Amino acid sequence: MCIKESLRLHSIVSFITRNTEQNFKVLDKTIPRDTMTTILIYGLHHNPSVWEDSLEFRPERFSPENIDKINPFAYIPFSAGPRNCIGQNFAMHEIKVLLVKILNRFHLELDPNHDVKKFAGVVTRAENGIRMKAKLRIPGQCIHESD
């Protein structure tokens, strides 16, 4: 739930482009065939008419009770359709494994004196880094390079 909500709030791929193969109607406008369009994933994920309290981190949006209420095209961190991300499942597993390995061993805290600035380019990242303090959960535990 937390990973999914993070991928909504901090959409890693902020936009994708697609070429229309036929005339395409959006509300009262028609996008002609063969037009390069931009799908703003970051904008969709922050749109208050799609997501209630869109700027708030609320992992329960993705709880088993709520997940079915989400329109699959309202949440597209890995894009959607035939050219969606081929590495989606791998990426989700990788994030989970890394988080477990890190959080099992460390207690992390953001540096309160560092203001993280988000930069939403093609790939969203922190403009000035993310400074954190990592404390060993079990004091005195040694860190092996092979871990």
Ligand code: HEM
């Ligand atoms: C959190 C991590 C990731 C995110 C948010 C992500 C997101 C995306 C998105 C949005 C697209 C569509 C791009 C477009 O249509 O222009 C895409 C495509 C793709 N991704 Fe990922 N991706 C992630 C990780 C990975 C990983 C780990 C791999 C490979 C192991 C991967 C391989 C690919 C490939 C090959 C495509 C192109 C698929 C195609 O065009 O048919 N991605 N990804």
